[in-house]
Amino acid sequence: MEEVYVKHVEMLGFERRVSPSRHYVFRLMVKWSDDSEKLIYRTYPEIHTFHKSLKEMFPIEAGQIEKRDRIIPSLPAPRWVENERTSESKQSTLTEYSQALLRLPPHISRCSALSQHLPNMNLMFCPLTEISGPIILDTYRVIADFTKTSKHEINLHSGDMVEIVEKNQNGWWFCQMESKYGWVPASYLEPLDGPEEEEEPDPDYEGELYVTTRSYRAEQEDEISLETGETIEVIHKLLDGWWVVRKGEETGHFPSMFLQKAGKKAALERTNPYGTKLPPRRSTIRNAKSIHGRSKPSLSQDVYRRNSRKYLQQKSNRMPPRKHSRDNVKSPLQNFSEASSDAEQKKVAPVVPPRPSPELILERCTDKTRKRISLRSAPTASVS
Numbered sequence: 001m002e003e004v005y006v007k008h009v010e011m012l013g014f015e016r017r018v019s020p021s022r023h024y025v026f027r028l029m030v031k032w033s034d035d036s037e038k039l040i041y042r043t044y045p046e047i048h049t050f051h052k053s054l055k056e057m058f059p060i061e062a063g064q065i066e067k068r069d070r071i072i073p074s075l076p077a078p079r080w081v082e083n084e085r086t087s088e089s090k091q092s093t094l095t096e097y098s099q100a101l102l103r104l105p106p107h108i109s110r111c112s113a114l115s116q117h118l119p120n121m122n123l124m125f126c127p128l129t130e131i132s133g134p135i136i137l138d139t140y141r142v143i144a145d146f147t148k149t150s151k152h153e154i155n156l157h158s159g160d161m162v163e164i165v166e167k168n169q170n171g172w173w174f175c176q177m178e179s180k181y182g183w184v185p186a187s188y189l190e191p192l193d194g195p196e197e198e199e200e201p202d203p204d205y206e207g208e209l210y211v212t213t214r215s216y217r218a219e220q221e222d223e224i225s226l227e228t229g230e231t232i233e234v235i236h237k238l239l240d241g242w243w244v245v246r247k248g249e250e251t252g253h254f255p256s257m258f259l260q261k262a263g264k265k266a267a268l269e270r271t272n273p274y275g276t277k278l279p280p281r282r283s284t285i286r287n288a289k290s291i292h293g294r295s296k297p298s299l300s301q302d303v304y305r306r307n308s309r310k311y312l313q314q315k316s317n318r319m320p321p322r323k324h325s326r327d328n329v330k331s332p333l334q335n336f337s338e339a340s341s342d343a344e345q346k347k348v349a350p351v352v353p354p355r356p357s358p359e360l361i362l363e364r365c366t367d368k369t370r371k372r373i374s375l376r377s378a379p380t381a382s383v384s
Helices: 044-057 084-102 113-117 301-318 332-346 358-364 367-383
Strands: 006-017 023-032 037-042 138-142 161-167 172-177 180-185 189-191 208-212 231-236 242-247 250-255 259-261
Touching: 006 084, 023 044, 023 084, 037 044, 044 084, 231 301, 242 301, 250 301
Parallel strands: none
Antiparallel strands: 006 023, 023 037, 138 161, 138 189, 161 172, 172 180, 208 231, 208 259, 231 242, 242 250
């Protein structure tokens, strides 16, 4: 049976991807010798990796021995920074490169050694199912004018439509508007379908333990002041970067940028270029104009505290009572602190008390025990 080989390649365009990071992929329609067609997606670095492997397999045709013998087409190396403009210029380059490859002698354009011996290198035309299809970016509307304060941000006007490339937990979102892209506060954006954010989770009053990495002083009544190194519980993760946390019975908004999950090292996460620049709260935005009839619903701190106490009370009722314990209802934060102190106490060797004298034992024991001791000692005394 004759082996199937690539017969024709057509460049259809490119797309922006966001996973695992922002990059561009090119769409190629590949037609095989058996008249089958396959749409594949490839990044420019993947195609360039194939190009390098092809030169290693055919050093003479690549001109590595004599430059005059080179017939394999050239392909520029990838750039460090990719954007829409560079991707457009690469489309024509890749089209010419693909057509030139198919015009090469059959021992190169139809070689089977590439797929047999270097299957991982055959990135150009081999159809892979692991690469996903097109990703549709979410579109949001700008509710107020935003003026950038750095080259990494973009200026926005009320009513603009932007596409969200990345939603960071710290409240800064990476957006694209036409040919411009940069960081924007999530508080300046609203979804088109309604004021409620579908991706925003509901409050979790069980709480998740976090540790503060920086101190923050509350500037509004619904915020909470915390020092560096305090262990708190996160009960509501809001997409604007201002999470609701609980410390004892007190709750309040706190910047997620200054929080780190308890018991884990800080993960290397892509953040906004400022590092410590806090996103603005929605309540501080002036002249906000929404297209929805009702504003985005929000819970007050009274509701958070009331629901939190109710949850902890219900949790305590479900737990079996402990003997000789008069402790009140404890939050997971108190249990976490007590577990840490118990672990520290276990490290210290216990002190062994001195053995009491026989007279002290007879004095403190019960009459029944004293009677048994006297019966055992009586035969011993008579023998002696």
